[in-house]
Amino acid sequence: MEPLASKIRPKNLTDYIGQEHLAGPNKPIRVAIEKKHLFSFILWGTPGVGKTTLAKIYANALDAKFYELSAVSAGKDDIKKIIKDESSKPKILFLDEIHRFNKAQQDFLLPYVESGVLTLIGATTENPSFEVISPLLSRCRVFILNEFSNTEMEKIINRTGLKLNTEAKEWLIAMANGDARQAIGLLEATKNLYGKIAIDNLKNALQSKFLRYDKKGEEHYNTISAFIKSMRASQPDAAIYYLARMIDSGEDPKFIARRMVVFASEDIGLAQPTALVVANDVFRACETIGLPECGINLAHGVAYLAQCKKDRRAYDAYKEAMSDVKKFGNLPIPLKIRNAPTKLMEEIGYGKGYEKYTDDSFLPDELGGKKYLR
Numbered sequence: 001m002e003p004l005a006s007k008i009r010p011k012n013l014t015d016y017i018g019q020e021h022l023a024g025p026n027k028p029i030r031v032a033i034e035k036k037h038l039f040s041f042i043l044w045g046t047p048g049v050g051k052t053t054l055a056k057i058y059a060n061a062l063d064a065k066f067y068e069l070s071a072v073s074a075g076k077d078d079i080k081k082i083i084k085d086e087s088s089k090p091k092i093l094f095l096d097e098i099h100r101f102n103k104a105q106q107d108f109l110l111p112y113v114e115s116g117v118l119t120l121i122g123a124t125t126e127n128p129s130f131e132v133i134s135p136l137l138s139r140c141r142v143f144i145l146n147e148f149s150n151t152e153m154e155k156i157i158n159r160t161g162l163k164l165n166t167e168a169k170e171w172l173i174a175m176a177n178g179d180a181r182q183a184i185g186l187l188e189a190t191k192n193l194y195g196k197i198a199i200d201n202l203k204n205a206l207q208s209k210f211l212r213y214d215k216k217g218e219e220h221y222n223t224i225s226a227f228i229k230s231m232r233a234s235q236p237d238a239a240i241y242y243l244a245r246m247i248d249s250g251e252d253p254k255f256i257a258r259r260m261v262v263f264a265s266e267d268i269g270l271a272q273p274t275a276l277v278v279a280n281d282v283f284r285a286c287e288t289i290g291l292p293e294c295g296i297n298l299a300h301g302v303a304y305l306a307q308c309k310k311d312r313r314a315y316d317a318y319k320e321a322m323s324d325v326k327k328f329g330n331l332p333i334p335l336k337i338r339n340a341p342t343k344l345m346e347e348i349g350y351g352k353g354y355e356k357y358t359d360d361s362f363l364p365d366e367l368g369g370k371k372y373l374r
Contacts, residue, residue, distance in 0.1 A: 004188040005181055008159050009053050016057060017159075018050060018152045022143050029054065029143070033061040038090055040113055042098065042122040042132065045145030047221065048181030051123040054145075055094045064090040064119070071100035076108050083117060091118050098122030099131035100252075106133045113139055130258065147178025156180045162187050164197040171199050175206070220251070224259060231260075232267050236306035243302050247295050257283035260301055271311035278304055317372035324367065331364035 010016045013023050013030055022029045032039065043051040052068075059066040065087045069078055074095070082093060095101070101109070112118040113136065120140060122132070128142055148156065153173045157164075164172070164187075176183035186206055187197060194201040223242055230238035246256055257279070264279035282301035286294045340350035361369035 003185075004160060005184045008161075008184070010057065011060065012057055013061075016050070016053065017155050018148050019054065019145055022145070023054065028141075029058060033058060036062055038062055038064070038119050039141065040120040040139055041141040041143055042120075042124060042128050042137075043143055043145055044124050044126075044128055046125055046147055046179065048176075048179030048183075049145040049147055050180065051145060052094065052096065055092075055121045055123065058121070059092040059094070062090065062092075064092040066092050066094060068094045069096070071095055071097045071105075076105060079109060079112070079118075083112060092121060093118045094121045094123065096123045097125070099124045099126040099128065103133055106136050110136050110139075126255065130254075148180055149178070153178065153180065153183060157183060157187070160184060160187055162191060162197055168197060168199045168202060172202060175202075220249075223249075224256070227256070228259060228263060231263055231302065231306040232310065234306055234308075234310070236303050239302050239306045240299055243295075243298055247291070247298070253286040253291055253294050253298060254283065256298060257286045257301075260298075260305060263305060266315045267310050267312055268305065268308045269311045269314040271309035275305055275308050313373055317374070321372045324370070328364075328366060331366050333364060334362060337362050 013033065016023055019029075021027055024030065031037070043054060045051055056066060065085070067082045067085075079093070082091060085091070109118070109120070110133070113120045120136075122128070122140065124132075128137060132140075150173050153176060154169065157169060157172065172183055172186065176186070186202060190197050190201050190205040193205050223246055227239055227242035227246065230236075230242060243256065247253070261276070261279040261283055264275040268275040278301055282297050285297035289297065335349040336351060336353040338345070338350040340346045346352070361367075363369060
């Protein structure tokens with residue numbers, strides 16, 4: 001039986017919900033469709049934000065033949081079959097989880113993308129600059145998809161046609177956290193298991209194996225979330241347990257190690273600056289050693305990071321400064337700290353009054369000596 005998510009999948013941009021920065025008026029995907037512009041691109045975003053749907057809408061609008069592969073299970077032979085297909089239509093290859101393709105597989109794909117034999121649409125939940133080879137990445141535009149807002153999630157839930165009261169809908173939206181696929185899947189599971197969609201039934205369905213996903217899906221994100229939160233709470237036992245679960249499920253150790261590198265600066269930061277050194281060395285060990293042995297390196301790093309003191313001041317300062325950059329734009333830099341490579345610049349005040357060691361603020365005047373690092 002066709003899954004509910006497939007049944008209600010929009011066929012065109014008119015019915016597509018969300019991603020206005022890509023699909024809205026005068027935005028890149030809509031313009032490409034309107035102008036019938038065929039090009040390769042990568043869709044980067046968390047699960048359930050419409051990557052596959054957007055790719056299918058694009059291919060259908062350009063009257064192209066759509067081939068869908070998952071990089072988790074596909075290989076060179078699957079690509080060869082597509083290339084040999086004698087279809088007269090343009091060929092669009094949608095490669096889900098493109099970051100799972102190894103370098104040799106990506107190298108094999110590259111010339112067909114270069115020559116235009118295949119138009120590639122990659123989908124990834126990971127930063128493509130980490131795992132997609134530079135030559136292939138340079139031939140693709142990268143579009144970032146956002147998690148659905150609560151309003152967008154409500155529209156998607158309403159589209160299922162399933163009845164649920166306001167309380168249940170609000171709980172479902174909060175639980176799904178911007179992931180439409182999870183919300184739709186949970187609704188369908190609840191309907192199949194219990195008939196009536198109520199909060200208690202939604203919670204019971206969520207716990208059932210009926211709705212468990214593999215490492216590509218929601219359980220993958222639930223576990224990495226639990227892993228990070230356990231380290232943040234300085235609970236090494238819990239963190240090592242979730243590490244073991246991820247390794248046992250076949251998770252890519254580099255995915256785990258990357259999260260540890262981010263955690264070292266985001267959560268530990270100034271409290272223990274060497275944490276970043278340790279996390280980077282663990283990542284390097286995962287690259288050079290691989291499983292199963294690098295599991296020991298990961299456990300060593302996790303135990304260390306979880307027990308470090310935590311200090312998020314640098315991370316919070318960066319976020320606040322970035323907010324001001326977005327809010328105020330490029331404020332004039334004070335003349336006294338501007339570079340003065342020419343005599344004219346000196347004459348108009350560049351570098352005048354500069355002292356290396358002073359308590360006077362070097363921030364733009366409009367920010368009034370604001371403190372970011374507290």
